[in-house]
Amino acid sequence: MNEVTENNLWGYFQTPQKKASLLKKTTAARNAAGHRVKSYRELATKIAELQFMNRDLVLMFRGQNGDYRNSRSNTTLKASLFRSEAGQTTPPSAGVLIRRFEQLQRAEEQLIRSYEDKKFIGRERLQRYRILRWAILQHYEVCPTPLLDVTHSLRIAASFATMGANTDAYLYVLGVPNLAGAITASAEAGLQIIRLSSVCPPAALRPHFQEGYLLGEYPELLSFNDKQLLDHYEVDFGRRLVAKFVFDPVKLWSDPNFTPASNVAIYPTPGEDPLLDMTSKIKASLV
Template sequence: MEKIGSQKIWSFFDSNPSSRPAANHTIRGGTGHEVKSYLDLARKVAELQFLNRDHVLLFRGQSKDHMTTKGNSMLKASIFRNDGNKVPSKATLEKRFQTLKQAEKLLVHAYGTAGLKGAERLRRNRLIRWSILQHYEICKTPLLDVTHSLRVAASFATAGNDGQVAFLYAFGVPNLSGAVTASSEAGLQIVRLSSACPPDAVRPHIQEGYLVGEYPEIPDYEQQSHYAFHEMDFGRRLVAKFRFNPQTFWASVKYPPATHEALYPSAQRDPLPEIAKSITETISKDIA
């Protein structure tokens, strides 16, 4: 993907309370701009969206800021993430892509068997298959989970986080259009998850989920080998990195976090969790 910043990017970074023009490597390499509360975060994100009007901001929350060897935030799709502390080997990547293709076939078959809406579109569109596999954590894919909801992203950053720090990342992407947005200029594809899943799947709607990936997409190891490893890092689209204390961030009763039950609604009619469980068990047996 292309690095953000051909136009001026405004950001909050270091301890300066004001937004300023910033280079991508400055944002990624910093410790993150500290915010005290959800309202503080929301105000600063609103300012960034106003100043960076050529981009739409999408968000991701994490309990840890994973770093490259150069000390920059590393935000990779799950299939390209490090194997321990090492860059994944050719054998590891080939195995991951093989598992992905197997999971795709199982998903298409399960959709057809269950008679779910959108089965034909699923068969035709690899990106939609990947989106479902990634969101329901079935296997590693070339996509990264993000959300349009600041509250949802911040809630994921703090959920089960007993430490003193959490991180919120704001990514700048092209203007969104329809279920799938593809930008050759940015080298990105963005999938609106609610349009990829059947209407009975409530979770993607609640989480306001999106998936981002490379454009053109990377379906196998051979295609992946044409890219430098640092190119496949969504840190290249980072507009801002915020850090906060998860123990005090939600102190105001006016701005509570989304609960686990809210983020993962137990809709009895939602067929995808059961399908996801079945596929995960099948590919786990084959890997073993």
């Protein structure tokens, strides 16, 4: 995808920083340590400022309990299929990428069969559109895909960031084009945005509870050969980074008026979410 390059792009990415600063290149935010906030109220206030200042963009959020860097010490936000192997900062090898694409294809085939067997709503669309299959496989963590999980809910993203975090937690703000329907494709940005609630059947609670979206390349990278047309840095969603916040996972929720979403709320059980039960079986069969 292309780097976010709107004129007068404003961001938060360092401490101290009393107000949003003009961001000339996303590498300034990616290379910085992050802007430290002390409470959820402070975080929400600064997000409101960013949305007002960056009025030509829609802001999406991603929470993590670690700030992962590439070999140039820039924050990297890659789709799971393109991430480095555990403990490494260099891009995955050709052999690794080929295996991941092959596994993804097997998972897609099983998902189509399972959808048909369950008679889920939208199975015709699922057969027709690969991006919908990727969206479900990614959100339910079946296998690596070319998509990145984000959310439109600040509270959900902050809850993910603090879940299981022992030290600092991080929240990333990404700027995307204005949304138009279930799938927004922007040739100018080289990006597509998928709204999960419009992709998954109504019985699948998890995407609705998480207010989930997925980001992907446009046009889609359908195979290893397609990926070869792009450099590794071009498939890094860090190129859409507007702000990076860092906070203490306990102190963030110290105000009783602002509480995190619980694990049960974010992750419904298989009995409550039939899609989770189905995708878990697909994941087990891929091992």
